[in-house]
Amino acid sequence: MAEPAVSAHEVRKIYHRRGAPEVTALSGVSLEVRSGERVALLGRNGAGKTTFLKIASTLLAPTSGHVEVFGHDVDRTPGEVRPLIAVVPQEGKPFFHLTPREQVYTYLLTRGFARAEARRRTDEALGQMELTEVADRLSVTLSGGQRQRTMVATVIATEAPLLFLDEPTIGMDPFARRGVWASLRSLTRKGSTILLTTHYLDEAEALSDRLYIVERGRVLVDGTSEGLKRSTGGSLRVTLTGPAATPEAFGSFGRAYPETGALHVVTTPERLPELLSFALRQQVTAAVGPVTLEEAFLRVVGRSIDEES
């Protein structure tokens, strides 16, 4: 059995700031990322995703608990961990007075790559991120999305065994995001492991083998996106509009909830024909689509919020 890339046990982090109340960012996170996996951490703003990534990437000390990266304790031996990882920080920007080519190339030199290899990897990463055309323009002149792509290119060029990506595609257009996804898939095929955070649930679904949903510093649920979607009570979502579209009338077909002027019913393919003929009889308009990860996320996190309050 291969050694886990990341193994976290009961990680807690409490921020103490002078003159401010203490903040519990993580209250006992345990998770495991296996070698070669792409795993996403999902959660609301302030859920603790970035704090966890910072601890796992040696940038932040935990209050208690421990994290191991390829068997090395990040708290005790950060020097052993750092050569094995690369990080795209949240809202990170390249040096404004370097071009994307210079940014990637000099970063690779800093990591100890020989010049020829650094040059080859730089060209490859810039090509993958579709930055070749702007590769020799100063980053200060680039758009936000191009700068973000430069950050991702800098990190993927390392082909480090473990990549931490904190909202890697923020500010990117849909084409660029898909380019990043393809590059990350290609990296894991070569053997790298990826732990990322994102607020784009389609990205988490398209990219991750498994995901963890984090809320208020603890893991609520983990599994595959398919498994999470199944946990909502069905694989189909029927959106019903019309005066007769009420939870009372349609609740027997599955979980029914009103949202944005319509009634949504999560149901199974087996119950769909019956539901549609009932809707027809009630003169209710029905639109059928698959249950999305967003739906599962809202349900899991929403239930947690309800329980807390």
Place this chain on the structure above:
Amino acid sequence: MAGAVAFRGLRAFSYTEFYVQAHEYLSIGTSLVVQAILLLFVRILAPSLLDVALLGSVLFSVFALGQRVQNEAAFIRIDHKLNELYLASPLAPEAYFLGLSIGVLVAYLLPIFFLVGATIVLVGLAPTTALLLLLAGAGVWLFASSVGYVVSTLFRDMRAIWPYATLFYNLFGVLPPVFYPIGLLSGSLRTLALLIPPSAAAALVQSTLRANVLSPSEFALAAIALAVEAGSMFALAVVWARRSAREG
């Protein structure tokens, strides 16, 4: 080998930072404005002190590099978050600090060389003075860059740093006898000036220009103070760089 690991990535990161700074040609070009104005005043009001002022302006320029290290380190940490990219990598934390300092130094060497050149042309530069200027300048650079890096890690807002930086570098770079002779001070003020790195360095250099500027014990005090302060501040910055690579 421990030293090699401790400063792993230093050369490449120094090169990176130099490359970044080299694009700041306007900032490099204007880095001599204060010195030029002060030299002009001295040239008009007290031309006999031009040698002291010229050498002082070289030392002040080196001292001011600490402010640039401070601003750069704070900017790339607070605004760019690039410290996370570099610190979560094989680059050693102490190499990150020293690389920033060396990159800034190399980028700003041209204006410093210009001042040294002006000194040679206008007042001449004896070998002893040149040697002492080099050694004292190295001490001032080490001290100022170390202070700059350590201070940069203490703030969460760029705007909060600026007033402290201005205060520190003017208070210790302009107020004590760096541009003017230490002979103008006496008593405890004179001793204090010998303990402040930029003015200690200036006093050492001034002692090669004229006789009886410093007594042997004062020379020793200035030299030891500068060496100890630069060395201990550098050691602190190295330890601090390791510590601050991981937030608490």
